[in-house]
Amino acid sequence: MSILTRRIALALALSTTAVGLARAQDAAPAGLQPEDQIHPTPDPAPKLIPELPTIPWRHDRVSFGGWTSIKTAPLPKDRAGIWVLDFAYKPLRIQTVEIPGKGRRAVHYLYYKVVNRTGTPRPFLPQFIMVNERGQKFEDAVIPEAIPIIKNREDPTIALRGAVDVMGTIPPSTKQGVDDAVFGVAVWERWDTSSDRYSIYVRGLSDGYKEITPPDGGKPIVRYKTLKIDYIRRGDERNISEKEIEPGDPPYDWVYW
Incomplete structure (x- = not known):
């Protein structure tokens, strides 16, 4: 089962449990007359995924710190009326992390931010898959120990979300000159x-x-519709360094995959 499938299954399970509890609480005890029953105000229907809190981010800050911003203009191959979230990312990096039961491991990570400029709330259920030149696939991993370490390295002042808690609905960004952004990181152990x-x-x-x-x-x-980010690594397989990782030419493309 993929990480994305597990996330959706967890959200559905939680929402189903909430509905069951609400119905059990609203059910009338046996033997009570209608006039004896209490009719509390019903709770709102549970959401399958929560609304993600956003962080104000000056629009011009993306030009600093090595960010790459993705162009989201419609392509000739797109269907009419689709929506696309704004996405920006930093260079692919390597960080050593202490993983319980496994010891110190070097992990790859992609630090990114997402902004919703579509004018209406949109679901964000991301899936990050690394694919090598031989077609082998490596999904991003759930490594909670890596999140605070990466946060301190990139920007200690910004709340950072990992593979699980980044799932949610992103509200629209409407401020002038300021993006309401969600910051996340995808991590690969393999x-x-x-x-x-x-x-x-x-x-x-x-x-x-x-x-x-x-x-x-x-x-x-x-x-x-999938964003494809390309990389070239110049170096041997024994001395892995993030300095050897370079963006492809072009660095990214939109594909249907």
Whole structure:
């Protein structure tokens, strides 16, 4: 089961439990007459995913600190009317983390921020998958011990969300010159140390999709609008250093994947 599937299953389980408890509390005890029953004001329906708190961020700050901002203008291959969240990220980095039961491990991480400029709340259920030149896939991992270490390295003043607590609804950003942003980090404990080229595919930034009919005329395959970030690593597999990781040319592209 993928990390994304587990996150959605957890949210559904929590919401179902909340509904069951509310119904149990509202049920009338046996033997009471209608006039004896208490009718409290019903609670609002539970949300499947919470609204994420945002952090004010001056729009021009993204030009400092090594950020790469993604262009979100519609592409000719997009369906009309889709929405896309604004996304910016810092260079891919490596950090040593003490993981319980495993000891000190070097992890890759991608520090990013997301802003909703679509004018209405949007769900954010991201999925980050690293793919090497041989097609091997490595999903981002849940490593809570890494979050405070990465936060202190990048910006101790900004609340940082990991693989689990970044799931939610992002409210629209409406202020002039200021972004209401959510900051997150994707972390990989596993990767291929022998790879010279790899990409990170980011799903969950858009509701765009395409149905592609296979050559044999079988059932259509659904492909989702996905951000593809490319990297080149120059160095051997024994002495891994983040200084050897360079952006591809071009550094990113929108694909249906």
